[in-house]
Amino acid sequence: xxxxxxxxxxxATEGAIVQINCTYQTSGFNGLFWYQQxxxxxxxxxxxxxxxxxxxKGRFSSFLSRSKGYSYLLLKELQMKDSxxxxxxxxxxxxxxxxxxxxKLIIKP
Amino acid sequence: GAVxxxxxxxxxxxxxxxxxxxxxxxDFQATTMFWYRQFPKQSLMLMATSNEGSKATYEQxxxxxxxxxxHASLTLSTLTVTSAHPEDSSFYICSAxxxxxxxxxxxxxxxxxxL
Numbered sequence: 001x002x003x004x005x006x007x008x009x010x011x012a013t014e015g016a017i018v019q020i021n022c023t024y025q026t027s028g029f030n031g032l033f034w035y036q037q038x039x040x041x042x043x044x045x046x047x048x049x050x051x052x053x054x055x056x057k058g059r060f061s062s063f064l065s066r067s068k069g070y071s072y073l074l075l076k077e078l079q080m081k082d083s084x085x086x087x088x089x090x091x092x093x094x095x096x097x098x099x100x101x102x103x104k105l106i107i108k109p
Numbered sequence: 110g111a112v113x114x115x116x117x118x119x120x121x122x123x124x125x126x127x128x129x130x131x132x133x134x135x136d137f138q139a140t141t142m143f144w145y146r147q148f149p150k151q152s153l154m155l156m157a158t159s160n161e162g163s164k165a166t167y168e169q170x171x172x173x174x175x176x177x178x179x180h181a182s183l184t185l186s187t188l189t190v191t192s193a194h195p196e197d198s199s200f201y202i203c204s205a206x207x208x209x210x211x212x213x214x215x216x217x218x219x220x221x222x223x224l
Contacts, residue, residue: 033212033213040200040220041217041218042202042215042216043153043215045212045214096155097155099153099154100152101152
């Protein structure tokens with residue numbers, strides 16, 4: 001079967017750094033996405049990785065290791081507005097998105 | 110970036126009635142749109158893939174006669190929840206696939222409450 005694992009919830013302090021991990025087992029791999037979803041809102045696109053390595057975009061970075069079936073989203077200089085759920089999604093061999101359950105990130109002052 | 114709109118943003122209806130939700134791509138053409146459902150504190154669940162000019166492809170366990178999808182143009186897909194019941198109350202989100210990465214841009218979602 002296809003499976004994507006993320007921690008259910010994480011807590012971090014404003015101004016700090018947090019890393020949200022995602023491991024996946026899918027039938028084929030055609031890219032991994034990270035989305036941010038605030039409560040009651042639709043997801044918004046954060047990043048896309050298809051090759052191994054680190055992609056940096058401002059305060060957010062995403063890393064991929066295809067051999068390990070592993071990715072992480074790194075958030076730096078945390079702000080209160082970063083409190084949200086972070087969803088990891090993998091595009092499988094059929095180009096379908098397989099979604100993780102999401103990680104709820106709580107930022108404390 | 111690509112903009113996707115949904116209408117209505119929220120709707121309350123009586124059990125047994127039908128509700129239509131519209132999903133529009135505002136500044137691009139979308140041959141493929143997706144419909145998701147999300148229950149509270151749960152992840153997105155893909156309901157169906159909507160292809161312009163052809164029948165939608167439904168995920169296992171999703172009743173195609175209950176959730177009618179029409180994708181008559183390159184900028185509009187509709188989802189009709191027929192004979193809605195309280196268990197259909199959920200957050201319905203559409204998305205459109207666009208770009209070289211085939212990334213998905215999401216509409217703002219429609220919160221459906223069936224009394």
